[in-house]
Amino acid sequence: MEPADGSSPGPALEEGIASVFSSAPALMETDGFSNRLKEFLDLHSVAAGGGRKVVCITSGGTTVPLEQRCVRYIDNFSSGHRGAAAAEYFIEAGYAVVFLYRIGSVLPYTRSLPDEPLLECLELDDDSNIRVRKSCAEAVKKYHAAVAGNLLIKLPFTTIFEYLQMLQIVAQAMKPLGRYAMLFLAAAVSDFYIPWQSMAEHKIQSASGPLDMRLVQVPKMLSILRTEWSPLAFCISFKLETDSKILLEKADMALRKYKMHMVVANELQTRKEEVIVVTLDEKIPVHRDKSQPDSDVEQPLVELIVDKHSTYINNHR
Amino acid sequence: MEPADGSSPGPALEEGIASVFSSAPALMETDGFSNRLKEFLDLHSVAAGGGRKVVCITSGGTTVPLEQRCVRYIDNFSSGHRGAAAAEYFIEAGYAVVFLYRIGSVLPYTRSLPDEPLLECLELDDDSNIRVRKSCAEAVKKYHAAVAGNLLIKLPFTTIFEYLQMLQIVAQAMKPLGRYAMLFLAAAVSDFYIPWQSMAEHKIQSASGPLDMRLVQVPKMLSILRTEWSPLAFCISFKLETDSKILLEKADMALRKYKMHMVVANELQTRKEEVIVVTLDEKIPVHRDKSQPDSDVEQPLVELIVDKHSTYINNHR
Known part of the structure; x- marks a missing residue:
């Protein structure tokens, strides 16, 4: 059931969402995630009057x-490269960044580093002293500047259950920022899941022939995010598609269906x-x-996004 | 069909294995993997007369x-922590290590480092010079010593198809080492797969209701590894099980079925x-x-393993 314009997302969708959340294990707040988020946003909420915009970037796959x-x-699959790169550019543009990322995906300021940064960025001189290779120094400086300036908070997730619950908490916490808030939803979110109750408790045994699985669709959270969680955020x-033929059509459908900007x-x-x-008016190609x-x-x-957000x-x- | 003792693994198994390999995309040797491996083993094969043992450690999940x-x-799921730790101890015990690992899993000498080693192991002093924190220095030194001593070669995989093909190449290449070779198969290998031909070419669309999948069993390679690829290797x-009740029984079955040491x-x-x-004679608990x-x-x-290998x-x- 599709929501009418501006209305609530409809009872069928709300039921679907409730069923994911009720079936999911409760979010473990081992690192005081909500409190750290609140402190971070309070800092910029005061600053918001002076013009500090805040973007929540979701990154990596669930x-x-x-x-x-x-x-x-x-x-x-998602390396998280896009989200990490965007975080760096948003910070450069004066935003504070809430980085909601898959554990193990690329982090801001690390993408220019080699795969094994510690081992490959450090070298031994003739006296066996350890030195830092020059090529790695710039990223380290920028990272420390962002942390020191309180412009970056990193919130890790792994499963679709954690992601959805954390996104709701972040979006609701950003609601007071109004139009100064932005949601940049780059994470690759699973389309299908197995409800918690119908999951095997123990490791599935391989001895008994082929494995048949039925996965059900994850209800799309974007409607409720737009109408309830954070209605003014940009x-x-x-x-993402592998088939270019259907890509623009699907993007356009998503824009209208979920009222994305x-x-x-x-x-x-x-x-x-x-x-x-x-967007509703244009299709703008962006090249490197x-x-x-x-x-x-x-x-x-x-x-381009910073510009459109200012206009908004x-x-x- | 089970192989009789010492015989070939039987035609049914061979067919199963042939079907995985024929359905899989050919291994991409972008980094000259076979040649690098051959050079590495040749080095230690000469040394083998003097007693250099070589272990292939598989690590991480497929x-x-x-x-x-x-x-x-x-x-x-597998962090690769066990394989990485074992690699360090085997090198300390005088082995050369072929480290066949999942991209992104833990690498030898990195497990004692923080999650973002480059960012957290380096610090800025008052003049904005970058320094290495002392806590990280030891690992870097050991890593460089292992590389300089040609005691570690790292071979990355991602999919089950890559893993199985690479394991065959490594095991066959180690065959000339005879009993000086060891296979330490710690990787978490998928039990089920979707044959390449029956896979969707493009991204599965989520619009059309629930997703039903049929996965078939990956044929066990251990029999053919023992009888043909590297028959003298230890x-x-x-x-790994989540249910302790069936764990020892399943371990014992695997020992006998695949003739593991x-x-x-x-x-x-x-x-x-x-x-x-x-083992066939004992069940030895090992605690930290x-x-x-x-x-x-x-x-x-x-x-314990080094000791048993020497006895062997x-x-x-």
Whole structure:
């Protein structure tokens, strides 16, 4: 059942969402996540009058456990490179960043580093003293500046259950920021899941022939996010497809169905070179600057978004 | 069909294995993997007369792609901590280590480091110079010593298809080492997979109701590994269960069925505290030294294995 314009998302959807949340194990707040978030936002909420905008970036893929004591799970591929890069550019543009990321995905300021940064960024001189290679120093400085300036808070998730609950908490906590809030939903969220109750308690045994699994659809949270959790926030979602033929059509559908301000359409093969920003009025291709070997598509993308976000704020003053 | 003692693994199994390999995409040797491996083993093969033993450690979980252009996959949970720790202790015990690991899992000499080693191991002094925190220096030194001594080669995999093909290449390449070779099979290998041909080419669409999947069993490679790929190597496999009631029984079955020299039985909840080494004659519990806060179960485990491997070599001189 589709929500009518501006109305609540409808009883069928609300039931679906309630059923995911009620079936999920309660969120473990081992690191005082809600309190750390509140302190961070309070800091910028005061500053918001002076113009500090806050973006929540979701990044990396969610997992769907197949067993309650999780040995096996279905994962959605996403390195988290896009979210990490965007975080750096948003901080450069003056935003504070709530970074809601999959554990193990790329973190801001680490993407330019080698795979084994500690081992490869450090070297021994002739006297066996350890030194830092120059190529790694810049990222470390920028990271420490962002942390020292209270411009970055990192909140990790693993499963779809954790992700959905944390997104709700973050979106609701950002509601008081009004139009100064932005949600940049780059995480690769699972479309299908196995409800907690119907999961095997123990590791599925392999001795008994083929394994048949039925997964059900994860209800889309975007409608309720827009209408209830954070109705004034500037909302950007992402659409990834491997089949370019259906990509723009699906991006456009998502834009209208979930009332996003923008949908960023990207194709798996070319996503590091080009994306297409879909709004109600336009389809804007964004390319990386090919004349620069180290350029990325996130820099012009974030520039465009920052510009559209300013317009969105100014049009409603 | 079970192989009779010492015979070939039987035509049914061979067919199953042939079907996995023929359905899989060919291994990409982008980094000259076979050549690097050959050079590494040649080095120690000469040394083998003088007593250099070589262990292949498999580590981390394999993935099973659900789509050919892989967005979603089933993953087997494994941090790779055990394999990485064992690699360090084997090198300390004088072995050369072939480390066949899942990309992104823990690497030797990195487990004692913080999650973001580069950012957290480096600090700025008052003049904004970067320094290395003392707590991180030891690991870096040991890593460089292992690399400089040609005692560690790292070979990364992601999917079950890559893992199985690489394991075959490594085991066959180690065959000339005879009893000086050891296979320490700690990777969490998927039990079920979707044959490449029956996979969706594009991303599975979520609009059309629940998702039904049929996965088939991955044929066990251990029999053919023992009888053909590397018949004299000392073989250790691992059995992980979440249900302690069936653990030892399943470990014992695996020992006999695949003619392992040892099966290390571990339960998900307690695997960092205790494992039980199952051989034909004994069941030996191995604990970490609880009087030492930084101790692990891998140190006494590797000590026991090194001892049993020596006995295995000496009994057949």
